[in-house]
Amino acid sequence: MALVSLDGQIQFVNHAFGEAFAMQVATLNAQGGMEVLCDAALFDRVCTELQRGAPSLTLPMWQGTPPQEYQVEWSALYTPTGQLQHIQVTWKRQEQATTITLSREHLLKLDHIRTLILSSDNLICELTADGAYSYVSDSVTTLLGYQPKELLGKTVYDFMHPEDLIRVQETAAKSLAAQEPMYREVYRLLHQSGEYVWVETSTRLRFYKGTVTSMVSSMRSVDQQKKLERRLRESEQLYRTVARHYPNGSISLIEPDYRVTFIDGQELSQGGLKQHAFLNHTVFDLFNEGHDTLREQLARAFAGEAVSFDLKQQDQHFTHHLVPVFDEHEEVAYLLDVAHNITDRVKVSEAVETQRQYLRQIIDAVPSPIFVRSTEGVLLLANQAVADRLGRSIHELENNTDWLAEYDPNQITLYLEFDQQALQQQRTVSREETVTDAHGEIRHYLTIKKALHLPSGEQQILSVATDITALKQSENELRDKNEVLNIALAHIEKEDLRKTQQLEEARQLQRAIIPRRVPQTTHLDLVFYQQPALEVGGDYFDYAQHTDRDLTLVLGDVTGHGMRSSLLGVMVKSYFQTLASQHDTPQVMQQIHRAIRNLNLRGMYMGLQLLRITDYTLSLTTAAMPPLLWYHARTQEISTLIRPGLFLGVQDDQNFIEEQHTLESGDLLIALTDGLLERFNADGQIFGLARLKQVILTVADQTPEAIKEHLLATNESWGGNATPHDDITFLVVRMR
Missing domain, CATH: 3.30.450.20 (PAS domain)
Known part of the structure; x- marks a missing residue:
């Protein structure tokens, strides 16, 4: 049986047809037309008869393989309004009727099913x-x-x-x-x-x-679903790959019910942890600390916000980065938690904080004000000495500019100009400043400034202010003494009527400033020798003993000879005895230099050498003096300690540097003026430093007194009968 439309299209063919005619139903459905069953002329004839009102038409036809004779009944099917709609075709063999007649209700149901299938x-x-x-x-x-x-x-x-x-x-x-x-x-x-x-x-x-x-x-x-599943697998594999290569951390996925459904990372493998210990547990089960913080951050993340926070788990510290992952509906499907173990960083931070507090204690213990300012004048760091000077707490001062209110506008301008000078010159600069402290007392400071260059490119100014109020008072006293000496010098020059008498007075004065005995100490032996070229020489020697194992030696050489040289030596002795107690030998040298400069003696200058020996530490400051010879008893070699420089009093701005050396038992120190080195023999040859070192090596194991006598004898033999043209002064120190 087949159901055919008026345009010749097959609408339905049952399986009985296929079995009866050995034809594939698929063939009919594929071709869809009655031409596979009968020719067009026959079909047109059937349609004409049925449209004329005939209820059915039966015609013989040969169908099938092999061909068989069928009685084919063509029956009209009408719509409820009486219009011809379909034609039911039924084949009947002579020996067996296979008629299948469909009721109108069945046809309507079949049409409905077809509509559902097509839609x-x-x-x-x-x-x-x-x-x-x-x-x-x-x-x-x-x-x-x-x-x-x-x-x-x-x-x-x-x-x-x-x-x-x-x-x-x-x-x-x-x-x-x-x-x-x-x-x-x-x-x-x-x-x-x-x-x-x-x-x-x-x-x-x-x-x-x-x-x-x-x-x-x-x-x-299910292609989209499969692609999504594949992407999920790829994402999980990506998470796992990234996690396993993520150092000191882990990556996990957190569901909206706070369960962990994925976790991996080096932190697990390094800690010997297993994934199953975390999977399907809530984060509150896994963390026994910080639940309030965790709950707050999870709520923010599930609300669509990426958050970061630190959390401590037992003795470990972690930084968590929660990133919401959205689904196709723009809702948070789960959270990606990237955790990094920052325990080492926390320990370093704690160590840095401990070190910062330690350094804070150190700078607060320093009596000199230490502070750091920004280029805008903000006080970034201040020690306790600064707070004491301003009468305020460190907390009130740091990160503020109101400290400027303590000074008048002129002082503020000078301070800021000084800061700019340090920034522009890119070196350490210094100058003296006068301020009024919180108690209304005028104080004098020597302020040193240095520009600090931070990695960020920002510049700051470090300042260290040393209170030199007492030193200023000493300078005033020395200035008064200097005025007295100048008056005395002017009086002597004015009254210089008899040169011989004046020279005698000067000789006696020189003898008076030369020590009458050597210092007695427990750690060294010392001898010195002085022979002026004229009745009054320009060489000078003195010492200041602080303790039985601490003394300062001074050896000097004034340019020229005579009365003026002697008077300059007297002045230097006065300054030295006043300043020798100071530990800073460059500062002592600086004060003497300023005093000589202030005398304005017209071409008279002085070379000077300060040796402070504290236990076995040598502190050496030199200005225009011959080298200090240091014989090392252990290696039996001589070191030459020399530092070039100008005479004291030559120019206003002169810097002096202190060297420190560690001496050993048996070492020798030979300090001298240039008279011994520059003595000529009969052939016009100079004695020289190299010959002196050879002489010292031959007697280095002897006592200082024996060394002194040997040096004098050798030098005298070298000069012969010629009178020395310069003063000869030297000292020999043997470390016990």
């Missing part, structure tokens, strides 16, 4: 027992890109992905063997574009007497 997004298809398509709904175009007729007669396996073929065939074979009425399977089919798409198929088997006669399948696309 469904699922692909509805009928397959023969061997898997060939006999019917394919129009949705195949949407699902696979083919026209229905392109699939008819072909099997599903012709389009299946090779990797899925065996698995699907095995599933179908199991269902057939068990005679299961339905089975489901997911596999890939070849799309008309050449790509494979994922589909899910529900197949119902039709059995007749235990044998499958046909199959009906409903197929829907």
Whole structure:
């Protein structure tokens, strides 16, 4: 039986037709026209008769293989309004009637089913027992890109992905063997574009007497779902790969119910932790501290905000970065938690803080004000001495500019100009400043400034102010003494009527300033010798003993000889005895230099050498003096300690540097003026430093007194009968 429309299109063919005529139903559905059953002239004749009102028409026809004679009944089917709509065609063989007559209700139901099939997004298809398509709904175009007729007669396996073929065939074979009425399977089919798409198929088997006669399948696309699953697997693999290469940390996924569904990372492997100890546990189960912080940060993250926070777990510290991951509905699906172990960083920070507090204690213990200012004048750092000077706390001063209110505008301008000078010159600069402290007392400071260059490019100014108020008072006293000496010098020059008498007075004065005995100490032996070239020489020697193991020696040489040289030596002795108690030998040298400069003696200058020996530490400051010779008893070698420089009093701005050396038992120090070195022999040859060192090496194991006598004898033999043209002064020190 077949159902045909008036335009000759086959609407329905039952399986009895296919079995009777050995024709594939799929062939009829693929071609769709009555031309496969009869010629067009016959069909036009039938339509004409039925339209004229004949209820049916029966004609003999030969059909099938081999051909058989059938009685074909063409019956008219009308609409409720009486219009001819379809033609029912029934074939009857002579020996057996196979008439199947469908009622109007059945035809309407079939039409409804067809409408549902055509409107469904699922692909509805009928397959023969061997898997060939006999019917394919129009949705195949949407699902696979083919026209229905392109699939008819072909099997599903012709389009299946090779990797899925065996698995699907095995599933179908199991269902057939068990005679299961339905089975489901997911596999890939070849799309008309050449790509494979994922589909899910529900197949119902039709059995007749235990044998499958046909199959009906409903197929829907699961391609997007599979792609999403693949992306999820790739994402998980990506998370896992990143996590396993993430140093000192872990990466985890947190669900909205706070369960951990994924975790991995080096922190787990390094700590010997297993993933199953974390999976499907809530974060509150895993962390026994900081629940309030954790709950607050999770709420923010699930609200769509990326957050970062630190959390302590037992003795470990972690930084957590929570990143919300959104689904296709723009809702938070889960949180990506990137945790980094910052325990080492926290320990370093704590150590830095401890060190900062330690340094704070150190700078607060320094009596000199130490402070750091920004280029805008903000006080960034201040020690306790600064706070005491301003009468305020450190907390009130730091990171503020109101400290400027303590000074008048003129002072502020000078301070800021001094800061700019340090920044511009890019070196340490210093100058004296006078300020009024919180108690109204005027104080004098020597302020040293240095520009600090931070890695960020920012510049700051470090200042260290040394209170020199007492030193200023000493300078005033020395200035008064200097005025007295100048008056005395002017009086002596004015009254210099008799040169011999004046020279005698000067000689006596020089003798008075030369020590009458050597210092007695427990750690060294000392001898010195002085012989003026004239009645009054320009060489000068003195010492100041501070303790039995601490003394300062001074050796000087004034340019020229005579009364003026002697008077300058008297002045230097006065300054030295006043300043010698200071530990800073460069500062002592600086004060003497200023005094000589202030005398303005017209071409009279002085070379000076300060040696402070404290225990076995030598502090040496030199200005325009011959080298200090240091014999090392352990190596039996001589070092030459020399520092070039100008005479004291030559120019206003002169700097002096202190050297420190560690002496050993048995070492020798020989300090001298240039008279011994520059003595000439009869041939005009100079005695020189090299010859002096050779002489010292020959007697280095003897006592200082014996060394002194040997040096004098050797030098006298070198000079012969010639009178020395310069003063000869030297001292020998032997460390015990």
